Amino acid sequence: xxxxxxxxxxxxxxxxxxxxxxxxxxxxxxxxxxxxxxxxxxxxxxxxxxxxxxxxxxxxxxxxxxxxxxxxxxxxxxxxxxxxxxxxxxxxxxxxxxxxxxxxxxxxxxxxxxxx
Amino acid sequence: xxxxxxxxxxxxxxxxxxxxxxxxxxxxxxxxxxxxxxxxxxxxxxxxxxxxxxxxxxxxxxxxxxxxxxxxxxxxxxxxxxxxxxxxxxxxxxxxxxxxxxxxxxxxxxx
Numbered sequence: 001x002x003x004x005x006x007x008x009x010x011x012x013x014x015x016x017x018x019x020x021x022x023x024x025x026x027x028x029x030x031x032x033x034x035x036x037x038x039x040x041x042x043x044x045x046x047x048x049x050x051x052x053x054x055x056x057x058x059x060x061x062x063x064x065x066x067x068x069x070x071x072x073x074x075x076x077x078x079x080x081x082x083x084x085x086x087x088x089x090x091x092x093x094x095x096x097x098x099x100x101x102x103x104x105x106x107x108x109x110x111x112x113x114x115x116x
Numbered sequence: 117x118x119x120x121x122x123x124x125x126x127x128x129x130x131x132x133x134x135x136x137x138x139x140x141x142x143x144x145x146x147x148x149x150x151x152x153x154x155x156x157x158x159x160x161x162x163x164x165x166x167x168x169x170x171x172x173x174x175x176x177x178x179x180x181x182x183x184x185x186x187x188x189x190x191x192x193x194x195x196x197x198x199x200x201x202x203x204x205x206x207x208x209x210x211x212x213x214x215x216x217x218x219x220x221x222x223x224x225x226x227x
Contacts, residue, residue: 004159033214042203043160043217092159094215103148103207105215107159 002027002095006108013083013115020079021111023093028073033094034066037110043092049076083115120204120218127224134191136221138204141185146208149180149187154201154220163202164189191223199225 003026013019023032031050035043046066047055055068069077080087093108121139128134140149148167152160164171166178166187177190191198201220 035217042220043215045214045216048214094159096215102165103150104162104165105152105160107161110157110159112157 002097002106004108006093006111010112015084015115018081020077021091023076025074025095029095032076034078035092037090085115088115122204122221125222128194129226130195131193134194136189136202139186140206143184143206147206150205151189152203194225196225
């Protein structure tokens with residue numbers, strides 16, 4: 001299993017500012033995933049972060065808007081840059097354990113961001 | 117990655133068995149089927165995973181027909197605390213596996 005801690009759990013930010021979200025895992029993992037969940041919607045994958053390399057972004061997400069750091073195998077940060085009200089969402093960090101038929105994903109509690 | 121289709125919502129009453137079906141017509145040979153549960157203000161939580169036929173654990177059963185183009189999550193005797201969104205996902209669990217979430221099914225359990 002994996003225990004994931006996200007900070008902050010929630011924040012209210014002014015438009016035009018940036019917020020960095022931290023994700024700490026209690027064990028070493030190769031990949032960490034960042035998701036966005038807008039109100040009433042499903043989860044959308046933002047990017048995959050590997051230690052020692054640049055993050056891989058999904059269509060519609062760019063590094064300038066969502067820079068990601070992955071300094072070691074247990075930690076990652078996601079920054080939401082130059083925020084606008086449209087960025088108000090829950091941001092979730094995730095890791096996977098196991099492989100093949102025994103793959104299981106674990107999620108943090110999420111960071112609820114409100115941009116005013 | 118195979119796309120999944122689920123009902124947007126379902127209603128049930130306490131004590132009933134609930135079956136949520138998911139369609140995944142383009143499932144690949146190496147793909148597994150996994151279900152996650154999400155409560156409000158929490159991240160999704162793994163429920164059950166299978167490849168074919170039937171899988172059962174302490175919380176649910178997963179039924180997968182021979183063609184694997186669909187799957188059914190069965191929750192026995194639901195309670196109010198089972199009210200949540202249930203997501204069906206398919207993937208091969210490989211080194212580059214990433215979870216792509218569909219719309220999910222909002223299950224509302226009433227007294």
